[in-house]
Amino acid sequence: MTGKIKYTALGTFYFLDDKEVSKEEFFTALPPKLANGDGPCSLSSTPAHLSDGLAVHPDQVQEAEESAKKRGVPTEFQRDGRPVMRSRAHQKAYLKAYGFHNRDGGFGD
Numbered sequence: 001m002t003g004k005i006k007y008t009a010l011g012t013f014y015f016l017d018d019k020e021v022s023k024e025e026f027f028t029a030l031p032p033k034l035a036n037g038d039g040p041c042s043l044s045s046t047p048a049h050l051s052d053g054l055a056v057h058p059d060q061v062q063e064a065e066e067s068a069k070k071r072g073v074p075t076e077f078q079r080d081g082r083p084v085m086r087s088r089a090h091q092k093a094y095l096k097a098y099g100f101h102n103r104d105g106g107f108g109d
Contacts, residue, residue, distance in 0.1 A: 071097040
């Protein structure tokens with residue numbers, strides 16, 4: 001089932017499989033996916049991702065995991081040295097703990 005929301009000057013219209021439905025029908029069929037009860041745009045509801053910029057040498061993975069834990073931001077590292085950022089909030093905390101800044105970040109990062 002595919003859902004589509006169209007925003008126009010006349011109002012907001014909801015479609016399921018190209019058939020117009022009410023707002024209630026739309027969200028009953030396709031409820032929003034929320035993480036930890038947070039809104040869909042919150043820092044903690046984003047999916048996990050690997051960071052190339054924060055990677056360490058593969059020989060330093062264990063040391064990096066221990067260091068992150070000591071600084072209060074437990075972080076798992078892949079065997080290739082890339083850290084798994086569980087959410088944007090996790091990445092933000094990790095960067096702050098190490099004094100780094102995300103120059104590609106958006107508002108709130």
